[in-house]
Amino acid sequence: MKERPRVVILGGGIGGIKAAQQLANQPVDVLIIDHNNYQVFQPLLYQVATSMLSTDEVVYPIRGFFKKANNVDFLLAEVRGIQPEAKIVKTSHGDVPYDYLIIALGSTPNFFGNKEVERNAFPLKTLQDAIRIRSHLLSVFEEASAEPDPEKRKALLTFVFVGAGPIGVEGAGGVSELVYDVLQKEFHHIDFDEVSIHLIGADPCVLSMMSEKLRIETLKVLQKKRIDVQCSMLVTGYDGETLSYRPMKAPKDAPCSTIKAKTVVWSAGVRPVDCLSSFACEKDRGKRLLIDDTIRVPGMQDIFAIGDCSSYTPPGEQRPLPTLAPVALAEGELAAKNILHDVRGEEMEHLHYKSKGVMAIIGNSEAVMEAGPLRGRGFLAWSAWLWIHLLTKAGFHANISVTFKWIFNYFSGTRLGRLITRPELQGLPESIKNTPEVKDVGAEKQAS
Structure with missing residues (x-):
């Protein structure tokens, strides 16, 4: 009996999870690899930073998405490289073979060499x-x-x-x-x-x-x-x-x-993660992986790339699709569909992305939104921003809590998440590492 194809998805962000959901309970085996065991809803991170929401309200356990999908598994590991000629992903837990690969590693801050x-x-x-x-x-x-x-x-x-x-x-x-x-x-x-x-x-x-x-x-x-x-x-x-x-x-x-x-x-600004720097394929000026309208990396029939780490410029356009959540969702869905088409020997589908608009929240009751000819600002745009983000993020219980906090903050202006936690030394700016409080934390860690 022929083994089922193995699809490895690098990254548990919204694009990677969307692809895995499309492949759930299909005749393939899926493995998601991520260095976190949770998906982060990045549009709400600033609300954690400004004490409006708590951490558990902007994340969702990756395994929790696939309780009813026995063909989807998860590996907690760091991705260190890709060897397409051997069809292997190098990870902190060893080599992982694949038949199809979806690269959904997102991006990292770009300091432009400074x-x-x-x-x-x-x-x-x-x-x-x-x-x-x-x-x-x-x-x-x-x-x-x-x-x-x-x-x-x-x-x-x-x-x-x-x-x-x-x-x-x-x-x-x-x-x-x-x-x-x-x-x-x-x-x-x-x-x-x-x-x-x-x-x-x-x-x-x-x-x-x-x-x-x-x-x-x-x-x-x-x-x-x-x-x-x-x-x-x-x-x-x-x-x-x-x-x-x-x-x-x-x-x-x-x-x-x-x-x-x-x-x-x-x-x-953002750039692709470091482990993709040695991946030999065509890239754009920002070092993002170029893909075609089937979401595949050109010249690599079994490798797809989606989201912030990929770059696709539609015909007639001068700029690639933006690094937005709706783009990652559309690319993740199509990558999964085209893998299934390839498994069945069917013709591939092509990406026809239509922008769903852009929006930004500026504060309580203040936002701007634009979707084609439709434009809005103020309370209406703010309400639309809240509901669209609630519909997009995962986790029913967290959504109830988020809704409560948004309503509570709207009427009272109170921020319930004003907690100072002991900072970890790793990742802190140098100017903060040198403060007496942080030095004491570092000394305590070394002593323990």
Whole structure:
């Protein structure tokens, strides 16, 4: 009897899970490999970072998706490389053979080669990132409340988001509400006129993917939330104390503007994960894997790539499909279908992706959305953002809890997740590692 084909899916994000769900209870064996045993709903990570949601409300156990699918298994492991000639994936648990491979490894923050910024800024890409930012945000207010030096206190109360896309806009808006709607009522010895929040982007405007009218509306809302917005700016460095930047079109030797800040959150771009750097295939300028309209990697009939790590430019278009959740879902579904078509000897289907629009939330009752000719802002767009994200994320019980917290926050402005957790040394910016509190944690870990 011929063995069933083995489909290995690298990554348990929304695209990888969607592909596995399409292959559940089909005549193939599926193995999902991920270094976490949970799926993270990344659009809500900033709400963990700003104390609105708790960690268990933005994740879902990968095995929990497949309780009724005996042909789907999971391996907790690090992916270290792919050997297509041997049809093997190299992992921290040894070699894993495959008949079909779906690469859904997502992306990692792109610091564009600036090692100083990479060492000292906070990325916002993983659950651990969100926890670190939450603890740091709350800690600097505790430190500022006892800091007598006005310059040091000002730096503690200065927050910079780099990147004027949805993550930067939503993160800056979330911090503004945390600061002025919650913390201002609780820290009685801080002058909140000393707080400053900055949003710095390389694009000529915020939310560049949206229409001009909605971009202008977004800018007005951000300014109303006391966020200083500067676009067309290039960040040149951040040493943990001082952020330097200059206009994009300025000469390299032009003098830079500076901001003294203990908090810089980096949301200025992504790139494929490191283990794909040695994978020999065609790639675009951003090192993403090129795929054709069947979601396959050209020249590799048994390898498919989906989501943030892949790049597909539809005919007649100048740019590849955006790194958005709906794109990953569509690609994951089609990759699974085409594997089944290939197993059965059937003709492959082709990707015909139609954009479902873009949206961004700026704060409580404030959002912008655009889907074809339909445009919305304010409460209507905010409500649509909430419900669409509830329908997309997994976990019935978590969705009930999230809904309750959103309603509670809407009427009371309370953030229930204001917890400072002991920071792990790994992954922390250098400027935070050197604080006495973190040094004590590191010494305690070594002693144990």
